[in-house]
Amino acid sequence: MATVRPALRIRTLHRRTRVRTLALIAIATLSLLWIERGSADNTVTLLITSAGPLSAAVLDGSLVPVDSSPSDQRDTGTLRLVVRDQRGTSEGWAVSIVASDFDYLGTSPLGRDIPSSGFRIVTVEPPLVVFGQPRGENGPYTTAISNVSLDTPRTVMWAAPGGGSGDYEQRIGVELDIPAGSQPGIYLTTLTLAYTSAP
Numbered sequence: 001m002a003t004v005r006p007a008l009r010i011r012t013l014h015r016r017t018r019v020r021t022l023a024l025i026a027i028a029t030l031s032l033l034w035i036e037r038g039s040a041d042n043t044v045t046l047l048i049t050s051a052g053p054l055s056a057a058v059l060d061g062s063l064v065p066v067d068s069s070p071s072d073q074r075d076t077g078t079l080r081l082v083v084r085d086q087r088g089t090s091e092g093w094a095v096s097i098v099a100s101d102f103d104y105l106g107t108s109p110l111g112r113d114i115p116s117s118g119f120r121i122v123t124v125e126p127p128l129v130v131f132g133q134p135r136g137e138n139g140p141y142t143t144a145i146s147n148v149s150l151d152t153p154r155t156v157m158w159a160a161p162g163g164g165s166g167d168y169e170q171r172i173g174v175e176l177d178i179p180a181g182s183q184p185g186i187y188l189t190t191l192t193l194a195y196t197s198a199p
Contacts, residue, residue, distance in 0.1 A: 034039075046119055047159065048088065049125075049161050050087050052084070052086030053084075053085050053086065053087065053089060054115070054192045056081065057193065058079050058082075058097070058191050059080050059081075061191065062077055062157075065188065066069070066076040068179055068183065069178075069182075070182050072177065073177075073178040073182075074177055074178065076173070076175050076176075077173040077175075077176070077190075078174065080169065080172075081157065082130070082170075083127075083167070083168045083169075084166065085132075085159070085166060087166075092153050092158070092197065093196060094159075094162055095158065095194070096154055096156065096194045097153065097156055097192070097193055098152060098191070098192050099116045099119050099148055099150035099189045100116055101113045101189065102114035102115075102119070102187035103187065103190060104187055105185060105187065105188055106185015106186060107185065108129070108185060110181075111183040111185050116150055117149050118149070118174075118178075119150045119151070119189065120171055120177075121145055121154060121156070121174055122173045123173035124144075124157075124172050125157055125171045125172045125173075127139075127141050129168060130168060131167040132195065137163070138160040139159035139164050140157055140158060140159040140164045141158055142156070142157060144159065150191075153194060156172060160198075161198055195196045
């Protein structure tokens with residue numbers, strides 16, 4: 001009798017251990033299932049949207065008023081170009097300017113348009129950062145041009161891929177040859193700006 005009881009006790013302890021082991025396995029399995037199911041819901045999504053397009057404009061463009069003259073004259077002025085790249089892609093860009101002839105809007109029957117072949121870029125200043133990415137090895141850059149007429153598109157500012165994300169301002173010095181005998185009145189030119197991605 002004394003030898004049988006310990007065997008029963010061992011068997012009983014073994015059963016309890018097995019039951020406890022099975023219970024722990026079941027709890028661990030349920031926990032893993034709950035963690036797997038829960039981890040699919042524990043995500044964070046971030047959406048970055050473009051703040052806007054690529055755009056360019058000449059905000060100020062004027063020449064110094066001059067008196068009519070029987071001789072040829074030369075007038076000077078400044079264009080203030082602003083480029084905004086809010087796309088957020090850092091693709092780079094290039095901006096060019098071309099001018100139409102100066103249309104005569106006065107009342108004189110002798111008034112004639114002034115050709116844009118006499119409207120020239122004489123100086124181009126380095127771009128100033130208004131907001132955004134600082135100037136670096138990818139630009140934006142000034143195109144080194146001087147004494148070139150605006151009757152043909154001229155690239156004045158550009159940025160390589162990786163640069164030019166922000167707002168930039170550039171001052172462009174210009175001159176206009178005014179033919180002798182140009183009549184009093186207003187003369188108006190239209191500037192056309194073209195801007196493209198990744199020069």
